[in-house]
Amino acid sequence: MASKVIHAIYNDDDLLLQAVKQVREARYHIGEVYTPFPVHGLDKVMGLAPTRLAVTSFIYGVIGLTVSVLMINYIMIEDWPQDIGGKPSFSFLQNLPAFVPIMFELTVFFAAHLMVITFYMRSKLWPFKKAENPDLRTTDDMFLMEVDAASHNIDELTKFLYDTGASEIKLIENK
Incomplete structure (x- = not known):
């Protein structure tokens, strides 16, 4: 069974924070967010548990x-x-x-x-581990939000993500 995820790319951290809020309010599941630098408040907006x-x-x-x-x-x-x-x-x-x-x-x-x-x-950073970064631009100046799209209408989700301010969207199918 193939799993589908959508990679939505944003070019501003404030825009990303607003988009994460909107995506969570719409009850979509965010798998991961990749950023070139720490974004203050992103953990709270994503609903992550506090660190121990x-x-x-x-x-x-x-x-x-x-x-x-x-x-x-x-x-x-x-x-x-x-x-x-x-x-x-x-x-x-x-x-x-x-x-x-x-x-x-x-x-x-x-x-x-x-x-x-x-x-x-x-962090599961073992020696000689292959990098898991899905888009190299996230190490430079872009922000990527990975949204689970397996049980949703792809066109509707894509339109919703563009409305949140995404500059680019890609559908990724994992086999």
């Missing part, structure tokens, strides 16, 4: 802090205590001010690196 990346970043920071505390305690207190600068290593709390920079750096290190890995996995 901030929560994962906090969790990764806590993991980094935990690893740093355990590592410092093992290395500097239990395994090989040393008298550095006249400060004996009898307990973790006595030397806590000296350990704060290391704990901070490892917290940031874990949060940053694990967030990059999470972003690539969530």
Whole structure:
């Protein structure tokens, strides 16, 4: 069974935002929107759920802090205590001010690196992955809205999209 999508190309981001609102109000399904730069408010207009990346970043920071505390305690207190600068290593709390920079750096290190890995996995950006951009002009100066047309009248949908301000429309049939 072949699926049909319509690629509507717009030349202005404000026009695209209005078109997305109109298409959603008309109850058409928008598959994806491709833009050359982030468009403020597009996620809300499309009805996308808020991201949970901030929560994962906090969790990764806590993991980094935990690893740093355990590592410092093992290395500097239990395994090989040393008298550095006249400060004996009898307990973790006595030397806590000296350990704060290391704990901070490892917290940031874990949060940053694990967030990059999470972003690539969530975006499905694997090494050597083929680009999925349907029109190269969307990396330059055009905006593309992909509308599912499988269960709709193509001519009616095309006219509707032209009325929203689309400068070009293509019917794509996937087999």
